[in-house]
Every structure is written in structure tokens, then in C-alpha cells.
Amino acid sequence: MSDAPRSAELFARAQRVIPGGVNSPVRAFRAVGGTPRFMVSGQGPYLTDADGHTYVDLVASWGPMIHGHAHPQIVAAVQQAATSGLSFGTPTIGEIELAEELIGKLATAAQAHGTTSPLEEVRLVNSGTEATMSAVRLAKGVTGRRKIVKFAGCYHGHVDALLASAGSGVITFATPDTPGVTSAQAAETIVVPYNDLAAVEAAFAADGPDIAAVITEAAAGNMGAIAPKPGFNAGLREITERHGALLIMDEVMTGFRVSAAGWYGLDPVAADLFTFGKVMSGGLPAAAFGGRREIMASLSPAGPVYQAGTLSGNPVAVAAGLASLRLATPEVYVTLDATARRIGALATQALAEAGVAHRVQYAGNLFSVFFTDQDVTDFAGAQAAETFRYGPFFHAMLNAGVYLPPSAFEAWFVGAAHDDRALEIIAAALPAAARAAAA
Numbered sequence: 001m002s003d004a005p006r007s008a009e010l011f012a013r014a015q016r017v018i019p020g021g022v023n024s025p026v027r028a029f030r031a032v033g034g035t036p037r038f039m040v041s042g043q044g045p046y047l048t049d050a051d052g053h054t055y056v057d058l059v060a061s062w063g064p065m066i067h068g069h070a071h072p073q074i075v076a077a078v079q080q081a082a083t084s085g086l087s088f089g090t091p092t093i094g095e096i097e098l099a100e101e102l103i104g105k106l107a108t109a110a111q112a113h114g115t116t117s118p119l120e121e122v123r124l125v126n127s128g129t130e131a132t133m134s135a136v137r138l139a140k141g142v143t144g145r146r147k148i149v150k151f152a153g154c155y156h157g158h159v160d161a162l163l164a165s166a167g168s169g170v171i172t173f174a175t176p177d178t179p180g181v182t183s184a185q186a187a188e189t190i191v192v193p194y195n196d197l198a199a200v201e202a203a204f205a206a207d208g209p210d211i212a213a214v215i216t217e218a219a220a221g222n223m224g225a226i227a228p229k230p231g232f233n234a235g236l237r238e239i240t241e242r243h244g245a246l247l248i249m250d251e252v253m254t255g256f257r258v259s260a261a262g263w264y265g266l267d268p269v270a271a272d273l274f275t276f277g278k279v280m281s282g283g284l285p286a287a288a289f290g291g292r293r294e295i296m297a298s299l300s301p302a303g304p305v306y307q308a309g310t311l312s313g314n315p316v317a318v319a320a321g322l323a324s325l326r327l328a329t330p331e332v333y334v335t336l337d338a339t340a341r342r343i344g345a346l347a348t349q350a351l352a353e354a355g356v357a358h359r360v361q362y363a364g365n366l367f368s369v370f371f372t373d374q375d376v377t378d379f380a381g382a383q384a385a386e387t388f389r390y391g392p393f394f395h396a397m398l399n400a401g402v403y404l405p406p407s408a409f410e411a412w413f414v415g416a417a418h419d420d421r422a423l424e425i426i427a428a429a430l431p432a433a434a435r436a437a438a439a
């Protein structure tokens with residue numbers, strides 16, 4: 001299956017008209033080498049490429065597809081919505097229903113934990129990036145402060161102020177990660193190591209009155225899967241509250257995937273603002289941010305902080321999201337968790353037999369493999385792993401019909417459609433991939 005002539009031809013054509021041939025960088029396979037596969041269809045746990053090869057998909061469109069590809073009920077909901085009109089630029093009933101669904105899921109989890117939900121109002125947007133960008137603006141607007149604390153290795157979309165990473169030292173004023181983000185923008189972002197409350201305390205000791213918010217991935221999934229240490233998110237709540245700053249819990253990746261109420265369902269920390277995307281829109285472009293009424297009331301038109309969108313709350317995307325969330329029964333989450341554990345155990349077995357030092361780490365049902373014999377708790381640990389082993393591992397899996405994320409720093413995503421046959425394909429692929437990683 002290493003032979004993908006049609007994908008190679010399409011990639012060459014794409015590179016003539018699209019920068020790097022892709023519309024989002026990681027799709028280009030730069031971290032693993034080789035030809036990105038151009039997919040033409042998806043069904044359940046499988047993807048089929050332009051050369052007719054079929055793969056078990058462990059990327060799930062980077063998270064959204066918890067029910068697998070082309071689920072008939074979601075497709076029917078989309079078709080029905082499309083038949084009624086693609087976009088109106090007016091309020092619609094579906095937007096209320098989707099907002100109620102998101103709020104209801106967190107409320108149910110809060111009640112189960114004997115507390116009240118911090119999610120009272122949501123605003124729909126078109127991508128996770130828009131959600132985090134808007135949440136950061138709202139936090140700055142509400143507090144009248146200008147700085148944000150983020151964690152090295154956490155990704156919150158391509159928002160200017162959040163595209164900054166740490167230099168050396170415990171607390172570093174960020175330098176831009178990319179040309180186009182000015183040093184003035186990056187200077188308003190303080191980057192500290194993940195899972196390090198002492199570093200957060202130090203940031204507030206140095207800059208407290210200027211810090212509008214701390215933003216964190218509810219569990220880190222963008223440097224591989226790294227769960228917050230017990231009490232880490234609660235510690236962020238305590239520190240931010242003490243300093244009059246807001247806490248933004250980015251659940252774009254974890255939301256409605258790791259439980260019916262996302263990471264909040266597992267660890268109910270009452271952040272001031274939450275961001276959601278991916279699963280909540282069933283694979284179409286929609287996302288959301290929300291929080292307590294008193295904070296959301298500052299958002300335009302109710303309040304002074306401006307935020308808007310021509311296609312926000314698009315009826316087709318909303319229909320896909322509603323169908324996807326309504327299909328997400330408790331059994332779906334039991335399946336997702338069990339499937340992640342089964343695949344993780346298979347990976348461990350194959351890598352151990354091949355003598356490759358590794359850690360399979362979980363954050364709920366997000367998981368990934370680090371080639372190291374140390375537990376990984378932060379970005380420095382993820383970077384210290386032997387990532388050179390991932391390319392050969394990835395390509396051996398691809399050749400055997402398993403589509404993994406084309407980067408060592410990404411989580412693996414399962415869907416409820418991954419059945420025994422899909423798992424058998426993965427199990428059959430792993431031993432040779434483990435040997436390739438060992439080489």
C-alpha cells in the first residue's frame with residue numbers, strides 16, 4: 001500500500017494551487033515524510049483513498065467523528081436541513097436547540113457531581129480557533145486586563161496571541177511562533193510548563209494585575225495525550241479566582257468526546273469560560289464558547305465586547321451537531337473508552353515484544369504513544385521522547401491499512417464504529433510497525 005500513485009498525482013496538482021498542497025499544515029505529512037493520502041470517502045471506521053486503499057481511521061477528522069464516518073442518521077439530518085435552505089443569516093430554532101443541548105449536557109454532569117453548571121449561555125461560531133479567540137477577547141474585555149497565561153504544548157487554534165511558545169526558563173515571555181505574529185502580540189502571552197502550578201503562581205506573582213485569564217486544554221491532546229495531574233485544573237481555578245483573573249477551559253478536543261459532558265464530566269472544575277468544537281458539530285464547521293450569564297452578558301449585542309459571524313449557527317452544521325450529540329448515548333462513551341484501552345493495550349504488547357521503550361498515555365479516551373521510558377507530563381517530556389521512531393511506525397501502519405495521525409505530537413481518536421474487524425486490522429498491523437519503530 002506504500003504505492004499511492006493517484007494521491008501522489010493529486011498532491012503535485014494541489015501544490016500548484018494550494019500552499020504546500022493542503023489547507024491545514026499537519027495534513028501534508030511533513031513530520032512523517034511521504035505522500036499524503038487524498039481521501040475520497042469514509043464509512044464507519046474506514047477511510048478510502050483516491051487509489052482505492054481502505055484504512056482503519058484513528059484520526060476521526062481530528063476528533064469530531066465519534067460515530068464513525070457517514071453515520072446514516074447524521075447524514076439524513078444534514079440532508080433534511082440542506083433541503084430547507086443552506087443559510088439565512090437570521091436566528092433559527094436549531095441554534096436554540098444546540099445551545100440547550102450543550103448547556104444541558106454540562107448541567108446533567110454538574111448535577112451528578114452535586115454542583116451547579118458554570119455553562120449558562122453559549123455563542124456559536126465556526127471553528128475552535130474562533131471560539132478560543134473570542135473567549136480570550138471576552139476575558140480581556142471583562143477584566144480590563146491585557147495578558148494571557150497559556151501552557152507550552154497546548155494548542156488553541158491559530159489565534160495570534162496563542163501562537164507563542166516558551167523559551168528557556170520556568171516563566172518566559174513568549175516569542176512569536178510564526179512570522180506574522182508581532183512581538184507585541186506575543187508579549188501579552190505568558191507561557192508556562194503544563195501541569196506546573198508553581199509556575200502559574202510565579203506568573204501571577206510577577207504579573208498578576210495584568211493577567212486577564214489562564215487558558216488551558218481541559219486535558220492536553222496537542223502534544224500527544226497528557227492528562228492534567230489530579231488537582232491541576234482545580235488548582236488553576238483557585239489561583240485565577242484569588243487573582244481576579246478568568247479561567248478558560250478549552251474543551252474543543254475533549255468536549256463531548258471523553259464523556260457526555262467532556263472533561264467537565266470527569267473533573268467538574270467550574271471554569272469561567274469553556275470552548276467547544278469538533279464533536280459538537282458532527283464534522284461540519286461549527287464551534288462554541290460559553291460560560292456564566294454574567295460574563296456572557298458582556299458579549300455584543302447584550303454587552304460591549306464585539307463578536308459576530310455571517311455563517312455562525314449555520315443550519316446545516318447545527319443539524320449535524322444536534323444529530324451527533326443526540327446519538328451520543330452513555331453506551332457510546334463506554335464503547336469509546338473500551339476501544340481506546342484495547343488499542344492502547346495492543347500497541348503496548350507489540351512495542352514491548354519489539355523491545356521499544358514507550359508509554360501509551362491516556363487522557364480519558366484520547367491516547368497516544370510516546371517513545372520513551374518516562375511518564376510524560378509536559379511539553380519538555382514530549383519533546384524528549386524518541387520521535388524519530390514515529391515516522392517508520394506510522395508508515396508501517398499506513399501500509400498495513402491503519403491511518404494514524406501523521407505526527408508524533410497528536411492524540412489518536414477512536415469512534416463507536418470501530419468494531420472487532422477494525423481492531424483485528426490494527427492488531428495485525430502493529431507487530432511489524434513496532435519492529436519498524438525499533439530499527
Ligand code: PLP
Nearest residue numbers: 127128129155156157250252253
Ligand atoms: N483548541 C484545541 C484544544 C484544539 O485541539 C484545536 C484544534 O485542534 C483548536 C482549539 C482549534 O480548533 P479549529 O482547528 O477548529 O480552529
